[in-house]
Each structure stands twice: as structure tokens, then as C-alpha cells.
Amino acid sequence: MIGWYEANIVLIEATFLNFLLALSIQVPLRVGVFSFAGVGSYGLGAYTAAILTIRYDVPAFVAIGAAVVFAAVVGYLFSLIVARLNGLYLAMATIAFVLIISVLATNGGELTGGANGLYGALSDLTTGGVVAVCVVVAFLLALTERGPLRRRIEAVREDPELSMSMGIGVVTVRQLAFTVSGALGACAGAMNALLRTTVSPEEINFHLIVLALTMVIIGGSRSWMGAFIGAVIFTWLPSMLATTGRWQDVVYGLIIILAAIFMPTGLLGLVQSLYQKLRGRSRTAAPAEPPAEEAVEERAMLQALSGESKEGVR
Amino acid sequence: MEILINAVTLGSLYLLFALGMSVAWGTIGILNFAHGSTFMFSAMVAYYTVQMVALPMWAMILLGAAVGMVLSVLTQALIFNFILRRNPDLLKAEMQIVVGGIGAASVLLAIAQHYTKSVPFGFSASTFKTTTYQLGAIHISNVQLVILVAAFGLAGLAAWWLKSARAGLALRAIGVNPEVASLMGVDRGRMALGTMAAAGALAGTAGILLTYYLGSIAAETGDSFLISAFAAIILGGIGSVIGVVVGSMILALAETLVVTQLSGTWASAVAFGLIFVVLLFLPRGIFGRKEVRRT
Amino acid sequence: MTTTETAAPYVLEAEDVAVHYGGIKAVDGFGLRLPPGKIYGILGPNGSGKSTFLAAVTRLVPLTRGRLLLDGKEYHSEPPMKLARKGLARTFQTVRLLPELTVLQNVQLGADINDPRGRLRSWLGRDRPSEAVEEAIERTGLGDVRNAWPTELSYGMARRVEIARALAARPRLLLLDEPTAGMNHSERQEVSELMQKLRDEGLAQLIVEHDVQMMVDTCDHLVAMNFGSLVAEGSPQEVVSHPAVQEAYLGKRWRSHA
Numbered sequence: 001m002i003g004w005y006e007a008n009i010v011l012i013e014a015t016f017l018n019f020l021l022a023l024s025i026q027v028p029l030r031v032g033v034f035s036f037a038g039v040g041s042y043g044l045g046a047y048t049a050a051i052l053t054i055r056y057d058v059p060a061f062v063a064i065g066a067a068v069v070f071a072a073v074v075g076y077l078f079s080l081i082v083a084r085l086n087g088l089y090l091a092m093a094t095i096a097f098v099l100i101i102s103v104l105a106t107n108g109g110e111l112t113g114g115a116n117g118l119y120g121a122l123s124d125l126t127t128g129g130v131v132a133v134c135v136v137v138a139f140l141l142a143l144t145e146r147g148p149l150r151r152r153i154e155a156v157r158e159d160p161e162l163s164m165s166m167g168i169g170v171v172t173v174r175q176l177a178f179t180v181s182g183a184l185g186a187c188a189g190a191m192n193a194l195l196r197t198t199v200s201p202e203e204i205n206f207h208l209i210v211l212a213l214t215m216v217i218i219g220g221s222r223s224w225m226g227a228f229i230g231a232v233i234f235t236w237l238p239s240m241l242a243t244t245g246r247w248q249d250v251v252y253g254l255i256i257i258l259a260a261i262f263m264p265t266g267l268l269g270l271v272q273s274l275y276q277k278l279r280g281r282s283r284t285a286a287p288a289e290p291p292a293e294e295a296v297e298e299r300a301m302l303q304a305l306s307g308e309s310k311e312g313v314r
Numbered sequence: 315m316e317i318l319i320n321a322v323t324l325g326s327l328y329l330l331f332a333l334g335m336s337v338a339w340g341t342i343g344i345l346n347f348a349h350g351s352t353f354m355f356s357a358m359v360a361y362y363t364v365q366m367v368a369l370p371m372w373a374m375i376l377l378g379a380a381v382g383m384v385l386s387v388l389t390q391a392l393i394f395n396f397i398l399r400r401n402p403d404l405l406k407a408e409m410q411i412v413v414g415g416i417g418a419a420s421v422l423l424a425i426a427q428h429y430t431k432s433v434p435f436g437f438s439a440s441t442f443k444t445t446t447y448q449l450g451a452i453h454i455s456n457v458q459l460v461i462l463v464a465a466f467g468l469a470g471l472a473a474w475w476l477k478s479a480r481a482g483l484a485l486r487a488i489g490v491n492p493e494v495a496s497l498m499g500v501d502r503g504r505m506a507l508g509t510m511a512a513a514g515a516l517a518g519t520a521g522i523l524l525t526y527y528l529g530s531i532a533a534e535t536g537d538s539f540l541i542s543a544f545a546a547i548i549l550g551g552i553g554s555v556i557g558v559v560v561g562s563m564i565l566a567l568a569e570t571l572v573v574t575q576l577s578g579t580w581a582s583a584v585a586f587g588l589i590f591v592v593l594l595f596l597p598r599g600i601f602g603r604k605e606v607r608r609t
Numbered sequence: 610m611t612t613t614e615t616a617a618p619y620v621l622e623a624e625d626v627a628v629h630y631g632g633i634k635a636v637d638g639f640g641l642r643l644p645p646g647k648i649y650g651i652l653g654p655n656g657s658g659k660s661t662f663l664a665a666v667t668r669l670v671p672l673t674r675g676r677l678l679l680d681g682k683e684y685h686s687e688p689p690m691k692l693a694r695k696g697l698a699r700t701f702q703t704v705r706l707l708p709e710l711t712v713l714q715n716v717q718l719g720a721d722i723n724d725p726r727g728r729l730r731s732w733l734g735r736d737r738p739s740e741a742v743e744e745a746i747e748r749t750g751l752g753d754v755r756n757a758w759p760t761e762l763s764y765g766m767a768r769r770v771e772i773a774r775a776l777a778a779r780p781r782l783l784l785l786d787e788p789t790a791g792m793n794h795s796e797r798q799e800v801s802e803l804m805q806k807l808r809d810e811g812l813a814q815l816i817v818e819h820d821v822q823m824m825v826d827t828c829d830h831l832v833a834m835n836f837g838s839l840v841a842e843g844s845p846q847e848v849v850s851h852p853a854v855q856e857a858y859l860g861k862r863w864r865s866h867a
Binding site for chain 1: 667669688689690691692693694698699701705707708709710714717718719721722724736778
């Protein structure tokens, strides 16, 4: 057991970091915001923590804390800028945001180390610290998945207009989602930079966006557990697929396609609906449609307007 | 002058690539993330073919267009159609379509990387040889001429078809209101398949021409083209043919200027920056349709 | 319903309300005054602007012109989410239940607005339905399906959940947008009876409905609308026999049949 742990320490750490990265995409998705800005925050956090550690040799929690606060503020400001955008337009704008951060890092000169990135961010961050942060985050998110908070989040995602008429501040909820997403992404990026002691602009690319999205889609987009399942799968799958040789990326892509078609709610959603089926309730019954009774209505209207009594014609 | 011609050539390639993507997005509502991989994959198939048989350029273009068409139709029939059948609300299926497209893109990219080992490939085995003409002060190569003619010819054709042909009208009707269009007897499934076929053929053509123009491309070239195409489409306005033309040209001009005046590392920021600025200040693009308000 | 009596003679006042989209005048100079404990109905053919008026009253569409007052206080520049706390609740023309919440949870969402103090406790502890939720479920006869999912309900049942959700907020003013559409005769009867009972307890209601017979049976006062403006107003009998109303409905109906 100890031997396995030590042999796989990198993968174990990566699982938790990927978990946080996935959450930074999932939190906005849960309120119906299709944003990849969390991946940009990952870059912001990684650079902030690395710069603080290299230049000022601050303790890990200060470097990470500063990175989280900085990215949360950027996330909030970003939400104000993109307030009018929705759906795919918003997704595009956030992709642009991520890639701009990568370009800025490449051209940041001495501060960001240019295309080579930064080296030697040695700190006192331990695996235990990473796990502790993840546990706290998971606990806090679990609180948003029950009771009144869950109801509000469901309402904002499914029907913003309805939410407003129920007294929920949709705009505030969305801004909050961007802020939290920024904090989570930065937390993942900062801890990754400190554990690996390096950061480079190539890390923040389109593939990181794809990874973050697929973890959430395949794990499940409604609960932190889904993000965790996705993180476990996509951290460990590559080493398990190693037996398939160079075809592993093809298998990867096929899994994504199958998930998009057959598991819109992810593995977690699949398990949950199976469980519900076992308990004898299906949620896939046909949705309620208004019955077509235009003719009846019309007759009633004509009756009423022509002053006939209800029994008159029948 | 040289710079301008290079910029217009690059713009024409963006145009060929983005045209089908924009029309598909603006009419049948499908944003195909596998478009970049389709484009690259067509060039790769042509590369392996030309290694065996020394083909002329026109045959390569036809081959690339055919491969692109087949890939695009397969993506539509095997992925997007299934997603839409299980989830008829296009707005809710939007994200799954993006994810499905990303999956298809990953598969194509992985196959290409497997065969090419990520080494750039070119068409040096083709019978076509590049020559440069001198027209007064202008140097222009025969590849550039083919690209310009193909891009503007096909864009003109697409614009005419959407405006005048019966099927084009039906396609635009789907873009405005899918329900009414299907009530009017428009077969959405067939229109979608046809649109995707045309989009794929255009992507394949663009892939072949880009490879001739640059000498070689790599498996990863598709991804960067995808982002540029987004910028061009959003800038011009989704679904508008003139919009894609103008968007592609502005993007190519801006990128060329940045590369020559500033530095190569900033070039990719142009596309991302444009996406951002346009979405914020001109969310419907230059030629975008105003949103139809329905209550 | 626990409503505090206020000095204002009207729960809702709308004066000269106009909503224009570009050149289209969906609502143009329409107004009404709704006193407490009364049911008012808005009558009008499709496209007459009645749903847009309701959207304007709930601030979901911006006013081009006009004033809106709730309990004598102007609110037409306030954002829509402030209205729920002021005692305004509504149902929508189509069923808008949240598919991933049970019937009970959907109704609880309505009551959440009145529970700001207990919030932290309900995040951590058990989330027991409040008295208002239980009462709303009981009055709409949803006790048997309280743990069902919205997709398992018949259309008429789903509409009742919408009404329950609005009632759970214990509003001072209830807006109902075609509450009985898609219901069978006995279900309509039940909704009508429920509305009259709520009125007797002092709840003001404004209803938009196609079923003229139901409107005549239920409402205290009818307002007829066409082309975004007032056509006729008065007691239900007066309004349905008003020549302009007959013309708006019957004229149009017959033309569309020809």
C-alpha cells in the first residue's frame, strides 16, 4: 500500500488538482453559464503563486491564498464584462480569455519568464495540504447541493426568468459563479505550480479546456461527485490505456463522443437514474403536454359570448 | 503590396475554412468543433494518396473536398443527429453538440498524430509545381491565384445559392424559425446533412490549398485554424456570407500586420482579442442578423 | 392568507402602460386598478397584448411608458426579483416546473423568499417544508403526488403545482396566466373554486384566460383588451355582451374560419 502510494504520488496529486480544475468549469455550468474562464484562472493562479514564491519566498498558503483572491477578483470583473453574453457566445469569449492569458504569459518578459515559463518555485506545499483543500471545497459545494441553495441553483439554470419572478437575483448568482470559478481554477493552478515547481505558457492551452470540460461532462455536471469521478477517470485512464499503445487518444475521443450522445448527465447521472429505476420511479416519463382542445375552448367561448346558458347546447 | 497579397491569401484560406462553419451555425444551429480536424484530416489523406500516385492539383482538391464531405456527413449522421434525436431542444443540446464535436476532433487528431507522428507533411510528390508571376510590381504565385479564385468563387456561389435557390431559401428559413420551416415542409434532417456535406467539402478544399500554400502542415494545424475561424465568423456575423468574407479579410490583415510590425508570438492574440472585442461591442457582428424577438 | 391591511385602496395600479418593441405596440396605453380581495380578469384574443401586459406588471419586459404601483407605491423602476418580496407572485402561460426537483421541492422554491432568517440553519440541518408549503400543497390537492417528479404529472396536475408554488410565497397579489389551459372540466371547476376561496380570504388576483365561461364564473370584474388597448370594462356580463368585445372575438373567429 505504501509502495503503491509512493509509486503513484504524482497521479494522486494530479487527481485532486484535476478535481479542482473540473469544479472551476462545473460551478458556472450548474447555474447555466457555459464558461471556460476557470481554465484561464488556472493560469493566473499558477503564475501568481510561482512569482510570489520565487521572488518573495512566501509560504505556500500565502502564495495560494493570494493567487485565489487575485483570480476571484479577475473572475468577478470578467463577469461584469461578459454580462450580456449567453450560450455559445459566452463560451467563445471565455475561450478567448483563456488563450489571451496564455499569450500574455508568453510575452510577459522577465515577470513570466516568456515562452520558457518559470522554474524553481520551491515551497512547503504537501500532498496532505492539497487533499485538505479539496475536502473543504467538496464540503462547501455539497452544501449547495441540498435544501434551498440547490433549489435556487436549479431555478437559475433551468429558467432565469422564473427565478427572477421567484425573487432570486439571477445576475448576482452568475457573478458569484464566475468569482468562485476563478478562485477554484486559481487554487488548482497555484497548487500545481508549487508541486511541480514550474509553470509554462504551453500548459494553458485549448487541450486544458477540453480536459476540464470532458471531466465534468463524463463525470457529471450536477454535483461535486461528478467532477471527482471525472477527475479520477481522466487522470488514471491514460496510464491504463497505455496497453492500447498509441491508440489511447482515439479511445479517449470515442469515450467523449459516446458520453455526449448517451450520458448527457454523466456517469453520476447514469448511476442516479439507475438507482431511481431500482426504487421503482422513472424520471424519463413523457413530459406533460397541453392537450389539444382548441375546439372545446372555442365552443365554450362562443357559448359564453352569445349569451347561451352552459346547458343550452349540450 | 506583398504584405497585402499575403494577407488576402491568408484571408481567403480563412474564408474557405470558415464559410461552411458559419452557414451551418447560422442555419441549422450546429457549431462543429470537429471542423478543424476535418480540414486537417482531408489534407492528410491527400498526402498519403499523393505519396502513392502523383496526382495533379485539381485531383488533389477534389480528393480533399470528397474526404472532407464524407467526414462531415459522418459527424452529422453519427453524432449530432443522435444527440438531437435524444434531445430535441437545440438550445439544451448545444453543449452536447460542442462536446460531441470535441470528441470527433480528438479522434481525428489522434489518428492523424498516430500516422504522421506529428511530423509536418506536404505535397512535394504532387505533379503541381509552384511558380511565381510578376505583374508589374506585384509578385503572385499560381497557388495564391488558385486560392483567391476558389475562395471568392465559392463564397459567391454560396451567397447566390442562399439568396436565390429554393433549397437555400429553405435553409435560411430553418435558421430563422425551425418550427415554422418544418411546418412549411422543409426536411430539416436532409437540409442539415446537405449543409454539413458542403461545409466539409469546403474545409477539405481549404486543407489542400493551405498545404500547397505553406508547403507543409501538421496534425495540430487544424486546432489553430478553428480558433481563427471563430474570430472571423463572430466578427462578420454568424450565418452571413458577406460577413465571413469581411471577417476573414480583417482578421488576416490584422494578423499579418501584427506579425510584420510586432512579433510572431502576439499573432495568435489577434484572433482571441478580436473575438473578445467584437462580442462585447458588436455582439451580432458586422453583418449579423438582428435577433428576432418572439413572445 | 395572512395579509396586513394597508391604507392604499388598490393592491395593483397600472396607469397608461405602454410596451413597444421597435415599431410594434404590444401594449399601448392600458391601465387598471385592482382592489384587495377581488378577482379581475383580462379578456382578449391572441396577440391582444394581455400576456405582454402581465410581463410588464411583473417587470419582465421594460415599460415604454406608464406607471405601476403596488399597495400605492411605485415600483416600475425596480428589478423583477424585488417584486416577490413585496408580495407579488405569478404563474406562467406554459408549465415551468423545474424538472430535477420534486413537486414538493418546486413548491418549496416559492416559499424560500420568506425564509431569510432560517436560511443558514436549513443549509446545514434538515430542510423541513414550512407551514406555507404544506398549506399550499393541501389547498391545491397535491398531497398524493408531493414526492413525484414533474414529468410524471398530467398537464392539469402540473398546472396545479404552479399555482401551489405561487401560493407558497403567501402573496398579496396573485397573477395567473391562463391557469386552467389544458385542464378538464372538473379540474377547471376546482381551480375556479380555489380562486374564489382565496378571494374571500382577501387575496387579490389578476387572471388572463381563454376560457370565457370560466372568467365569467370566477371574476368580479373583467377588462377586455385588443390591439394593446382597453376595449371594454365592467361586470363580466356587461363585458361579454359589449359589441366591441363580440366583434373582437366573433368577427375574428368567423373570418379565420372562412
